[in-house]
Amino acid sequence: MAHETGSHSSPPPAPAPLPIPVADNHTHLDISREGQEPVDVRATIEAAKAVGVTRMVQVGCDLPGVEFTMRAIEEHPELVGGIAIHPNEAPKHAERGDLDQALATIERYAGHPRVRAIGETGLDYFRTGPEGVAAQQDSFRWHIDLAKRVGKALQIHDREAHDDVLRLLREEGAPDAVVLHCFSGDAAMASECVDRGYYLSFAGTVTFKNARGLRDALAVTPLERILVETDAPYLTPSPFRGAPNAPYLVPVTVRLMADVLNVDVPSLCAAIAANTERVYGNW
Incomplete structure (x- = not known):
């Protein structure tokens, strides 16, 4: 999840x-941007x-988003779920003294057959200051362990915390499937993630004019490690x-990605579809 403002x-x-x-x-169908009506889930899926x-x-x-997700994945066969306490939420819970209870809620739902990812978890040093680092890191370690215990993919939020994200994954031992959601690193980080067997998920940010470094990262990522996302309603x-x-x-981003990778759109779509099945299983 990332926040972005705009006038359109x-x-x-x-x-x-x-x-x-x-x-x-x-995607976050439970979130609407400021001033917008709540998302019509069925209409959004059909579009x-x-x-x-x-x-x-x-x-x-x-x-609240987790509760929404559990209802949505029961009601809509096109959806599977990812659930976690976001790294910016973990320090808030820690300050209130209820982080353990919040994490217990995640664990209670994690075994649901339509929950396919633990995340987004990770680290965010942009919106949370140094006082929240310890709570974020403890929460991230807990989510890594949960993903391994329940055999689900791990979806990672990484904002201005690249080195610590990679360090904690190394220290804890990564699950079989790790996805760097809304990948924001450079080409060197992309190569390291690929070497570790992680998947890189690219959002609309890769299309931005000032995102040359992100496109360079995409260019060094093999097709078998690429996913695509919106992070809607943002980016x-x-x-x-x-x-x-x-x-x-999503097709807007996919077509730009195909240009960067110098592959045809059907080949990229086929790779993304195959990667999705490997990470999350059959819908």
Whole structure:
């Protein structure tokens, strides 16, 4: 989850459908941007399916979002769930003295067959200051352990914390499937993640004009390690920055990614679809 502000309120037009269906690896249907109406989940899913985005990972990263996610994955077969206490939420719970109870809620739901990811967990040194680092790191270590215990993928939020994210994964021992959600590192970090067997999920940020370093990271990532996401309702791809994001805009990002990788769109879609199945299983 990332926050972004902008002045555009009208939804962008639907892009041309993808030739092979793919999944939105990370979206927040429980969140609407400031001033926007709550998301109509069924309409959002149908709009995405119309352009070849037939599956979505709905991510709940605070307790209300987790409860929403558990209901949504029961009601909508196109959705599977990711659940966690977000790294910016962990220090708040720690300060209130109820972090253990919050984590117990995550563990209670983690074994649900349609929960396929533990996350987004990780570290965020941008929105939380030094006073929250210890709580974030303890929470991250706990989520890593949970993912291994329940045999689910680990979805990682990493904002201005690259070295510590990689260090803690090394110290704790990573689960079989690790996804760097909304990958924000450089080419060197991408190469290290690939060497470790992690998956890199690229969001609309890769389309931004000032994101040359992120496109360089994508360029060194092999097809078998690539996923795509929206992180909706944030990070709307260019040229629609500032407008509300939604899973139906995944094709905009996919086509830019194909250009960067110098592959045809069907090949990239097929790779993303295969990677999705390896990470999350069959919907």
